[in-house]
Amino acid sequence: MSFVNRKQTEIRASVQASDYGGSADPIAPLQLESPVGQFLSQILISHPHLVPAAVEQQLEQLQTDRDTEEDKEESSTSGAELVLYRRIAEVKANERRKALEEILYALVVQKFMDANVPLIPTITPSSPNDFGQVDTWPTQEAKLEGLHSAEAYEMIQNHLALILENRLGDSNSVAQISKLKVGQVYAASLMYGYFLKRIDQRFQLEKTMKILPQSIDIEKSNIEQEESGKSSFDGIKRSRLRYYVMSFDGETLYRYATIRSKEAVDIVEKHTEALFGRPEIVITPQGTIDSSKDELVKISFCGLKRLVLEAVTFGAFLWDAESYVESRYHFVAN
Known part of the structure; x- marks a missing residue:
């Protein structure tokens, strides 16, 4: 697995x-x-x-x-x-x-x-006798933020709030976390970034052409009337792009959330595995996952945030790369 x-x-x-x-x-x-x-x-x-x-x-x-x-x-x-x-x-x-x-x-x-943002190197788990952290990389938050539109970055902040819950302001705390779970968060965030870039590209085009749905413009006025930085619940900020996504039907959302080519899907998997290693999963006779062999990594919440930001940006770049290649060489349908 x-x-x-x-x-x-x-x-x-x-x-x-x-x-x-x-x-x-x-x-x-x-x-x-x-x-x-x-x-x-x-x-x-x-x-x-x-x-x-x-x-x-x-x-x-x-x-x-x-x-x-x-x-x-x-x-x-x-x-x-x-x-x-x-x-x-x-x-x-x-x-x-x-x-x-x-x-x-x-x-x-x-x-x-x-963008002068080095990719995070392969993550090696901390040994039981090692008090060091795996996240020795710089945060690069400002550079990564600048690679996304303002609306997309609001969505990324909401994504971070959901993953880190109430630890966004507690960046220096260190925890020992399952490497498998961190890898799953990274892969999910990468695919979220791919979806977000695809949606944002359409949003920015419609905004430029002034053909956004009227409900989105109404929501813009409501957001502007709120206090700066005010959250609606659990740290989730109101966002025009979020309401734009909510206006889509289920079929459209599914299509936008699906990676188009098998080659891009394989890159998501192989890059994540190269970063975190191959997880050793054992299924018990009862059908549950035996996590006794799961490796643990010691990482700060600041480091975890950096991982998520990189993953989302990787997904956005993957969409761009796939679109560029597809304009010159037609993929076999995924």
């Missing part, structure tokens, strides 16, 4: 960057393994600003390869030839899918590098 309940492949190493941030630390927890991914890894290390151009070139080649395979299948008349071509095509399609996954990941990593 993985953090998002899907079977995973083994993560063997990390992308290294000796000149990123002046250290030899990995620039991302997940290694890029395909030939295309390894090529992009080197570009990320040496010339990250050239990643989009390199991706463009690789996508053109992948599209050419796919078109060639389709032409071969159409021109094959013999039954034996057709079976052989289909088997070869299946292998090559899997290779292209792996390359697409890693193209998406490289684009997301490059966006973090552009």
Whole structure:
């Protein structure tokens, strides 16, 4: 079982960057393994600003390869030839899918590098005799906030309030928490960020075109009349974007909350597993989860907040990367 309940492949190493941030630390927890991914890894290390151009070139080649395979299948008349071509095509399609996954990941990593926000490295649990914390990374809150619209960041603050409950102002407190649960929160926040960016993109377009539903404009007036920073309940602030989301029907919400491509789904899973490790889950004969082997990590609430902010931003960047790739290479439907 993985953090998002899907079977995973083994993560063997990390992308290294000796000149990123002046250290030899990995620039991302997940290694890029395909030939295309390894090529992009080197570009990320040496010339990250050239990643989009390199991706463009690789996508053109992948599209050419796919078109060639389709032409071969159409021109094959013999039954034996057709079976052989289909088997070869299946292998090559899997290779292209792996390359697409890693193209998406490289684009997301490059966006973090552009923002000068290092990704959190692989998290190692504290040993029973170790009083150290795992969250030695800087908060980067101001930089991460600036990567989202004002309306989206209000929604992110509400998301944080729900996760941290009444501990938002208690950032220096340290707790020992299940690594599995932290990983699940990270994966869920990543998918929330993907959904939020997708919704916010539509919201910002309708706001610019002045075609937002009238109820949203009425709600804007109500919010503006309230005291600054006032919360409606349990730290949840009233937000125009929140009311915009509430105006959608169930089918629209489901569609916007669903990650479009299998490649992006796999990246969510693999990145989370590379960050937190593969959880060891044991199901008891009674059908319950035996958590006796679950590792614990010592982390401050400030560190947990940083994890959630990164995850939401990763999801937003993944939406951008997927949209960019899809405009040049059509994914197989998820």
